Every structure is written in structure tokens, then in C-alpha cells.
Amino acid sequence: MAIIEVVDLVKRYDEKVAVDGVSFTVDEGEIFGILGPNGAGKTTTVECVEGLRSPDGGTIRVDGLDPRRDRAELRTRLGVQLQQGELPDRIRVGEALDLYASFHRDPADWRELLDRLGLGDRLRTEYRHLSGGQKQRVSIALALVGRPRVAVLDELTTGLDPQARRDTWELVEQVRDSGVTVVLVTHFMEEAERLCDRLAVIDAGRVVAVDTPDGLVSGLDAQQTVRFRPTSPLDPDLLRDLPEVSAVEQRGSRFVVTGKGDLLHAVTSLLARNHVVAADLRVEQAGLDEAFIHLTGRTPSE
Numbered sequence: 001m002a003i004i005e006v007v008d009l010v011k012r013y014d015e016k017v018a019v020d021g022v023s024f025t026v027d028e029g030e031i032f033g034i035l036g037p038n039g040a041g042k043t044t045t046v047e048c049v050e051g052l053r054s055p056d057g058g059t060i061r062v063d064g065l066d067p068r069r070d071r072a073e074l075r076t077r078l079g080v081q082l083q084q085g086e087l088p089d090r091i092r093v094g095e096a097l098d099l100y101a102s103f104h105r106d107p108a109d110w111r112e113l114l115d116r117l118g119l120g121d122r123l124r125t126e127y128r129h130l131s132g133g134q135k136q137r138v139s140i141a142l143a144l145v146g147r148p149r150v151a152v153l154d155e156l157t158t159g160l161d162p163q164a165r166r167d168t169w170e171l172v173e174q175v176r177d178s179g180v181t182v183v184l185v186t187h188f189m190e191e192a193e194r195l196c197d198r199l200a201v202i203d204a205g206r207v208v209a210v211d212t213p214d215g216l217v218s219g220l221d222a223q224q225t226v227r228f229r230p231t232s233p234l235d236p237d238l239l240r241d242l243p244e245v246s247a248v249e250q251r252g253s254r255f256v257v258t259g260k261g262d263l264l265h266a267v268t269s270l271l272a273r274n275h276v277v278a279a280d281l282r283v284e285q286a287g288l289d290e291a292f293i294h295l296t297g298r299t300p301s302e
């Protein structure tokens, strides 16, 4: 069931059309990604969903609410992550959580929340003394302290080292598994591919695709490569005759087969029919990076 519905959203800044007819739905319980290059309109879109900006056109419903008209009620159902720099440097972690909990009618037990986020021993630590990863976890805690049904996380792992980024991904999965729907704004392909159940790819204010990460990639029908070393003689023309295969190269004892469609299945079935065992079998397929380039004409900027 859809918990967020955005239909034909338009937002202008003076003459500049930042969001130009964006539509998508977010299902309850999923991690929904909004992916796009810099300036694509991602933040503007989620700020409209959060009720922070007034759309110039279109409609938005979040859990049945109109984000502008029902802002007070929306705050109890939608948790928004703070951007870096929005908390005073000297506030202690426990004070920040206590303060934000006081804004809500029925807040979570913030001590338990901090424990769950691995910050249980940082209650008295000043915000400025936290690492980048810990600051991100505090911002997630603040987004969750009101026990929202939906959490919006914008550029969550920008500036984090690879380990902190992976830890944060695990946290986001835990948040989803606890029943909170997550909207994740990102421009990291690996993050989108790993975390998101579905994605909207936005470019120049428009949605260019909405699908699962696998769906976006398989829609490309891109070239794939299968490499292997046959352990008994193999006639390369048998491979060339397969409709999925476009080229076969022999490099020493190795075969490099390129093609489209269900190439791996076609090649392995042929090998099995001919009683040839393939050693060191490797498959290279396009990833979300290629899908993104195909959809937006841009290289993902990391």
C-alpha cells in the first residue's frame, strides 16, 4: 500500500523550474531511493514531501495527509534527518535527544534508541566531539525519536569513510525492519543498489525511471561477458552459434564470450550438453552505474 503519493509535483524558484512534473509512490515498509545528479531536484522534492516548501503544482499525500495543510499532524508521522551543522556544537547527545523528544506527543524511549544506534555510551558527549559516523547516527536518532511511520534521510553517508558508511547502511536496514518506511536521497550508486527496494531516478527536475535496482539494470539489455577455462577441448564455433552470443575470443586457455540476454545460462547449458567443465567461471554484468549513465547521460559523481 502506498504511504506517500506524489503526483505531477512542480516547484519553481523564480524562473528556474527545479521540479518539473514529478510523480512517484512509496509503499509502506520499503526503502525508497531518490537518485540523481547534483541539482536534479531531489532535495526540493523531499522538502515538498516534508511540508517545508509549497509546491507550485501537483498533489502530495503522506499517510493520507497534505504536507502543507496538515503540517502539525505530519510532524508526528514523518521523521526528518537534520543536516550537518543544525545542532549546536556544545549540546550533549542526551540533551539533544531529550529536547527533540519533548517536541513529540508520544516519543520513543530515547535512551533505548541511542543504545540501538550504538550511541549508548555517548550520552554526555558534546556533539562537536563525535566522529562523522556518530553525528550521522545522532541525526538518525533525532529523525526516529518521534516514532514516525516514515523517515526521510537526505545524503546520509556523504563524507563518511567506507566502514562508517557500511555501518550506517546496516542501521537503515534495521530501521526499515522495525517497520518504518524510509525515503533515502542519495547520489551514491553503491548505496542505492545495496539498500533501496525501489528507486526513482530524477534528472533535471523529471523522473526518468522508477524501478528496483535490478529492474533498472536489466532494462538496459547491456552487453555481458562470461569468462572461463574449459577443462577439455571446446569448439568456439559452438558458442558462436548461440543466439545470445555476439563474440567469442580465445586468450590462451581462456574463453571470453560476450553477448546479451540470458548469456550465462546459454553458455553453461551448451557446456553441459557437450560434457565440458568450466573452470574459473566469471560473469561481468552492467551495474546501476551503467543504468544511471544510460538514463541521465551523466557519469555518477562520487
Ligand SMILES: Nc1ncnc2c1ncn2[C@@H]1O[C@H](COP(=O)(O)OP(=O)(O)OP(=O)(O)O)[C@@H](O)[C@H]1O
Binding pocket: 013, 016, 017, 018, 036, 037, 038, 039, 040, 041, 042, 043, 044, 045, 187
Ligand atoms: N532556494 C533556492 N533558490 C533558488 N534555486 C534553488 C534553491 N534551491 C535549489 N535551487 C535550484 O534548484 C535546482 C534543484 O536543486 P535541488 O537542491 O533540489 O537538487 P538536488 O538534486 O537535491 O541537488 P544536490 O544533489 O546537489 O543536493 C538546482 O538547479 C538548484 O540550483
